Amino acid sequence: xxxxxxxxxxxxxxxxxxxxxxxxxxxxxxxxxxxxxxxxxxxxxxxxxxxxxxxxxxxxxxxxxxxxxxxxxxxxxxxxxxxxxxxxxxxxxxxxxxxxxxxxxxxxxxxxxxxxxxxxxxxxxxxxxxxxxxxxxxxxxxxxxxxxxxxxxxxxxxxxxxxxxxxxxxxxxxxxxxxxxxxxxxxxxxxxxxxxxxxxxxxxxxxxxxxxxxxxxxxxxxxxxxxxxxxxxxxxxxxxxxxxxxxxxxxxxxxxxxxxxxxxxxxxxxxxxxxxxxxxxxxxxxxxxxxxxxxxxxxxxxxxxxxxxxxxxxxxxxxxxxxxxxxxxxxxxxxxxxxxxxxxxxxxxxxxxxxxxxxxxxxxxxxxxxxxxxxxxxxxxxxxxxxxxxxxxxxxxxxxxxxxxxxxxxxxxxxxxxxxxxxxxxxxxxxxxxxx
Numbered sequence: 241x242x243x244x245x246x247x248x249x250x251x252x253x254x255x256x257x258x259x260x261x262x263x264x265x266x267x268x269x270x271x272x273x274x275x276x277x278x279x280x281x282x283x284x285x286x287x288x289x290x291x292x293x294x295x296x297x298x299x300x301x302x303x304x305x306x307x308x309x310x311x312x313x314x315x316x317x318x319x320x321x322x323x324x325x326x327x328x329x330x331x332x333x334x335x336x337x338x339x340x341x342x343x344x345x346x347x348x349x350x351x352x353x354x355x356x357x358x359x360x361x362x363x364x365x366x367x368x369x370x371x372x373x374x375x376x377x378x379x380x381x382x383x384x385x386x387x388x389x390x391x392x393x394x395x396x397x398x399x400x401x402x403x404x405x406x407x408x409x410x411x412x413x414x415x416x417x418x419x420x421x422x423x424x425x426x427x428x429x430x431x432x433x434x435x436x437x438x439x440x441x442x443x444x445x446x447x448x449x450x451x452x453x454x455x456x457x458x459x460x461x462x463x464x465x466x467x468x469x470x471x472x473x474x475x476x477x478x479x480x481x482x483x484x485x486x487x488x489x490x491x492x493x494x495x496x497x498x499x500x501x502x503x504x505x506x507x508x509x510x511x512x513x514x515x516x517x518x519x520x521x522x523x524x525x526x527x528x529x530x531x532x533x534x535x536x537x538x539x540x541x542x543x544x545x546x547x548x549x550x551x552x553x554x555x556x557x558x559x560x561x562x563x564x565x566x567x568x569x570x571x572x573x574x575x576x577x578x579x580x581x582x583x584x585x586x587x588x589x590x591x592x593x594x595x596x597x598x599x600x601x602x603x604x605x606x607x608x609x610x611x612x613x614x615x616x617x618x619x620x621x622x623x624x625x626x627x628x629x630x631x632x633x634x635x636x637x638x639x640x641x642x643x644x645x646x647x648x649x650x651x652x653x654x655x656x657x658x659x660x661x662x663x664x665x666x667x668x669x670x671x672x673x674x675x676x
Contacts, residue, residue, distance in 0.1 A: 260640075261647045268592065271640045279636035283629045284312035290625055300620070310621050315629070322614020323350045323607040346610060348483075348496025351503055352569065353606030358506040359561030360584025361591060361598040362513055363554045367439075368593040368645075369517060370550035371530030376428060376443025377558040378581025379450030380421040384559025386454045387420030388413040388566045389472045389573030390462050396476045409479035410567060417563025418556040424450065425555015426548055433544035439551070447581070455575055464572070471574035481568040497569040506564075507599065513557075514595040526550055558584075589638045593645065608633060 263271070291300065291310030299307030300314065314330075321328045325344030329337045360377050367374030392413040399405035428446060431437035455470060464473045481499040483491045492498050517523035528536040529546045537543045558581060565580065566573055587605055591597030608630045615626045 258647075260644050263644065268641070268644070272590075272637050275636040275640055276633065279633040280316060282636070283632045284316070286628065286632075287312040287315055287621070287625070290621075296620070310619070310625075315615055315619055315621055318618050319611040319615050319629075320607065321611075322346050322618070323611035343492045345493055345496050346614065348492040348498040349610040349613070350603075350606045351492070352496060352498035353609045354602045355498065355503045355506050355568070356561055356565055356580050357583055357587050357602035357605050358503075358510065358598055359557055359564060360580045361587030361602050362510065362584075362595055363558035363561065363581075364584045364588035365591060365593040365595060365598060366513070366517070366526075366557060367550060367554040368588060369530050370526045370546065370554075371533060372429075372432065372547065372550060372554075373440045374425070374428075374443055374551060374554045375440055375585065376425070376446045376450075376581075377554070377561075377584050378577075378579060379443070379447035380424050380555040380558035381562035381565070381581045382447075382450045382454050382577050383424045383562070384417035384421035384556075385562030385566045385577060386457065386472075386573045387559070388417040388563040389475065391416045392475050392479050392567070393473050393572075396479050401476065401478045403478075406478040406480075409475075410481060413479070413567050414560055414563045417559040417566075419559070421559015421562060422552045422556030425558065426552040429548040429551025432551070433547040451577070454573070458573060458575070462573075469574060472572045474572045475567070477571075479567070480571055481564070499568050502564050502568045509557075509560075510595050510599060517595065522549075586634055586638060589642050589645070590634070592641045604637070605634070 287310045288303070288308050291308035292306070294309040296309035299309060301308045301311035317328065317330055321330060323346060325340065325346030325348075326337050327340050328335060360381065363377045363380065364374055392409050395412055396405075396409055399408050424446065428437070428439050428442040431442050432439045458472055459470045462472045464471050466473075481502050483494050483496070483499055491500065517526060525536065525541045525546050526549075528539070529541060529543060529550070533543060536546075561580060561584075562577075565577070583605060587598060587601045590601035590604065612623075612626045612630055615621055616623045
């Protein structure tokens with residue numbers, strides 16, 4: 241009986257995994273929305289508990305006759321309102337703020353984070369689609385950013401100042417960033433293909449190597465002589481991705497470090513990458529290598545070359561993210577590069593490794609990051625608790641997709657196992673019997 245119950249339990253688990261893997265796009269969206277609501281509710285409970293433990297002179301909220309130092313409704317309203325730049329009138333009878341302007345500082349910060357996370361999310365997603373775990377996007381971003389910062393600065397002396405020179409420098413910077421990140425990404429790809437080195441280990445270690453090598457190169461050879469910190473000499477303004485407001489009488493403020501041009505480029509890049517993966521022979525080789533590597537190799541796909549190419553493409557996209565960070569945000573390479581590469585892993589999981597899904601995933605992540613700043617400034621909630629709330633939302637929304645991706649690998653493994661017949665003969669991927 242126990243054997244039968246274990247067998248039934250195993251079949252039930254496999255059936256559940258197959259059902260999870262086979263969810264439609266609408267079902268996955270509904271699950272994500274439900275997970276978001278659940279995360280907000282759980283976070284609200286944590287806020288109340290923390291507000292009960294904390295000490296304060298005046299209670300921020302009273303529920304069931306009990307006072308709490310933190311009000312969860314206010315915290316979430318401030319979180320999302322801050323990310324939108326004060327769209328809602330929180331303390332007035334009116335719902336919307338009549339003085340709200342689309343081109344505001346808060347929304348600029350949100351879109352800045354979104355733009356950078358689009359590239360790092362795409363970088364991780366490409367590797368995942370090829371069956372590879374690129375944990376090294378951060379290192380590839382650092383190398384791409386360094387190559388861009390140094391190259392564009394020296395090239396700025398060779399081109400005329402103005403629009404033409406700016407277009408040339410920005411194009412050069414993005415290209416150099418892609419090449420630098422691509423070459424750095426190809427290293428773990430080659431180690432995986434020709435030495436069977438685990439790409440998770442190699443990419444993690446290469447992150448540290450990239451950070452330290454870049455630090456030494458800048459501090460010893462490319463350091464800005466007018467600065468006390470380790471950074472390259474600033475790029476001239478005409479070579480940067482400046483806000484539209486610097487050219488036209490409207491646009492986001494320059495203090496938000498955001499350029500509509502960069503976001504539009506990111507959106508176009510998403511479409512191009514989606515077409516490459518879903519509609520070209522290279523994309524087919526990449527996807528089949530990730531789903532069924534043995535079948536792909538049997539069908540004529542060069543597995544080693546695909547592995548190296550996939551990691552190089554992933555690294556190139558991460559390098560473009562580094563180029564955009566230099567050209568849009570800081571105007572130079574400097575030590576302490578933000579962890580956009582690691583955040584890209586979460587964005588990719590939220591997106592289900594789909595390039596089109598990276599856009600809403602990056603927007604959600606960018607909203608949470610920029611809105612968290614407003615919570616810290618406008619409420620008495622500690623920044624540690626704000627980090628917990630942000631992590632809860634990401635965790636709850638990402639987990640269903642994570643288990644779906646994990647389940648797809650388990651289901652594929654079970655499908656391959658079923659090709660082995662009970663009499664010891666095995667059936668290959670084309671349906672033929674090896675014993676024949």
